[in-house]
Amino acid sequence: MSDHGYEYDYEALPENSPMFIHLAAGALAGIAEHTVMYPFDSIKTRMQVIHPSPQAMYTGVIQAMSHINSTEGLRTLWRGVNSVVLGAGPSHALYFATFEYTKDLFGGNVDNKSHPLxxxxxxxxxTVLADAIMNPFDVIKQRMQVHGSTYKNIVECALSVFRREGMQAFYVSYPTTLMMTIPFQSIQFATYESCRKHFNPQGLYDPKTHITAGALAGAVAAAATTPLDVVRTALQTRGDSTDPRLRNARGMRDAIRLIYERKGLAGFWKGIKPRIISHVPSTALSWVTYEYFKWYISARNTDCSSTPL
Structure with a gap:
């Protein structure tokens, strides 16, 4: 309820709201999502590497964090975060803007009911558009996250990968990324919208609802798509691997076969715990940031339109 005694319908921004509002909201949400829980993403990446060094054999999240702290320092867990910041802004801006447009196009804003489809x-x-931007930044990030990485910064990493492996290295995992992120985002958005409508049928701005729905959506989507994330990690780190078969993997099929031969079905679930741990708060933060920004802009527009000339 506003100070003026009426409620803001913020779920869909006013029709005259420019596209940059969605872009700005998405950019802020994306940066917040990826940076806050970055150390857990680093641990997840190390757990998913097919042939980790003996110094990077972890039995759990707590043990991994303790071992990294004692041998490399906690700052190691933030290696490559600049790549995420650079990529997350534009990719998530495009992501949320596209989502708002296509959701409305498919009838998601017809009434105040849940429209999971x-x-x-x-x-x-x-996600198809956003991942095209984000994929090269993700490759750089994971190359810097693995144990023993000697890259001093993301520029050195990007140039080194390009010189040794060409532009293909930045996109060899793109089909796998889409195979993972399309179901991930579909599950996440459908779960979020369903939970939000269930917890808050009136559709009012409520941070507790957005945090709870976002956390549940992140957990479900992260758990369901972990096997494909393992495959993606294998492809994105292949250039720095000592395994000749992995270095010559041409795509998702080769990576799947290799993971199954080396680690069995259990290998496809490596890193599931840190993956869920990182996605629950990060997804919740992403959604509450985005919803707040939508509410704030909608409230300002409503106030301005109701102010007498």
Missing amino acids: ASGLGGACA
Whole structure:
């Protein structure tokens, strides 16, 4: 309820709201999502490497963090975070803007009811475009996260990868990324919209609802897509691997076969705990940031339109 005694319908921004509002909201949400829980993403990456060094054999999240702290320092867990910051802004800006447009196109804003299908389709369309931007930054990030990485900064890493492996190295995992992120985002958006409508049927701005729905959506989506994330990690780190078969992997099929031969079915679930741990708060933070920004802009527009000339 506002100070003026009326409620803001913030779920869909006013029709005259420029696209940059969605872009700005998405950029801020994306940066917040990826940076806050970055250390857990680093641990997840190390756990998923097919042939880790003996110094990087971890039995759990707590043990991994303690071992890294004692042998390399906690700052190691933040290696490559600049790549995420640079990529997350533009990719998430495009992501949320595309989602809002396509969700409305598929009828997701027709009434105040839950529309999981429209939200899922919107999330799928959004991720195709966003991942095309984010994939090279993600490759750089993971190359710097692995144990023994000697890259001093993201520029050195990017140039080294390009010189040794060419542009293909930045996109060899793109099909796998889409195979993972399309269901991830579809599950996340559908779960979020369903939970939000269930917890808050009136559709009012409520941070507790957005945090809870976002956390549940992140947990479900992260758990369901972990096997494909393992495959993606294998492809994105292949150039720095000592395994000749992995270095010559041409795509998702080769990586799947190799993971199964070396680690069995259990290998596809490596890193599931830190993956869930990182996605629950980060997804919740992403959604509450985005929803707040939508509410704030909508409230300001409503106030301005109701102010007498």
